[in-house]
Amino acid sequence: MDETTLTRQLGEQTALPSPERLAPARERLLAELTADLTHPEPASQPQRTFRAPRALRSRNSFRLAVAVASAAAVAAFGAIALRGPAPDRPPVAMAPVAEFLGTAAAVAARDRDVTPRGDQFVYVKTAGADGTWFEQWNSVDGEHDSVGRSSDGREEVLPACVDGLGKSTDSAGKAVSAPCDVHPWFLPDLPADPEALIAWLTKRNSNVNGVAKDLWSLADGYWLRPAQRAALYRAVGMVDGISLVPSAEDAAGRVGTGVAWVSPGRSVPEVMWIFDAETHLLLGSPATSVVTQPRIVDEVGERS
Template identity: 30%
Template structure:
């Protein structure tokens, strides 16, 4: 039994807190942000496997929120527990699969009040949109070329493989997801920051099943060198707790680690310290907004 099995077992046993249960903690979070007074995050268990199970229990039963000192200044947070709680929150999300002909719509908040909007084909076969530019779907092994520098190439066909926005095929256990990330991550072997960026890529403009989202965060908790950061905000200015990995040795001084930001009250994934997922849902047509 791995960490995700423990999360699932506890979730089935005791259920998750409601939005009403979390409201007092969220109110204190806003008040602490305005006053600037640092507050300590409440942790319910140690760092052993048994402690993780207890921490999961603390998430799903939620010790009464009005007794927990949650604030924008998250001090001495354990990154493994933060990610384990994020996995538990992900398991509580509805598990409704989209239709193959639908599109994943994601709106992202970026610095300087900029936004990014994408409409990505659920099954990867239909043309989508990325900030107003067509994104080609792959049908029968061929995809049209859009936005080419050479006008003669516009609309011509090239070989392809469908890249679905909805990934129901991804692992649903922490160990299997970690193995998947290790086998597919974009950097060199041992580059934990690249692996962290791959976690972000799956959490942002892809749609996973709740079990796979939970496995993603539980797998991220296995990465060595994790650090929890205080006083973090996402790209939309929402306060949260940040989780980051070290940049590889020999990196440029300008290299910055990826920072994942989670809501300190609900443990929901918010985005990164430079961007934020503000809308993520399925729609029937490219260009349609919910």
């Protein structure tokens, strides 16, 4: 029996976790994250998150283009807290969310498992409500140029970071080399267990908002193996304040089930993931739609 068949059978035979089963893990998670909030890192210590190379952060045009599909979602998702609901609004029932995301996780776990080579690219295409679109080829290992193209004909390049150096330009527009951080779009050591995933993210962030932002960011543009994506969905299902929104529409008008969260002090969901209610594939958000699900390609310009 091959690994794909075994994974499919396990996904079909494994029951979704009950609220009672999730409760101990959620309590341990909240205790750890509450400790982070009570004892924050000194202001002088930088927050460790997924970031583009230092020398390339001035390349605002590319980063803004990449961010079109997820900036609003990241901002709102980063505002939630991984703890109980605010006192001025009723508690959110977690069981339906955990059940729905558990099903989405089971579907994701049955997807074809691909471990990419370092010289390949993660291709994804998204569109806005106004019909504009953006496609990107993200370098798997971060040591090859990533490229973004938009519907208005622009093409932007995020240069590779090799041996700690990346290509940039000085104030006069002259090409120079400058120190950089490698920004891979595939993380082989990303845990495939929801509790371990959040613990992994917690170690890389000084607060819970960073954990929340990274949970969203990982689903947008990164290559996740089936078990990793399944863990990501289940991890989101452990966050207090998440709720389901039936008949939600993405930017393309496709109707699905929303997994929504609200900013502190608010009662109306502002941002959400929207899944196909039957296939449980991620469609996008009210602001964007996924035109092409992430896939691995051999070179920039290739789409399948």
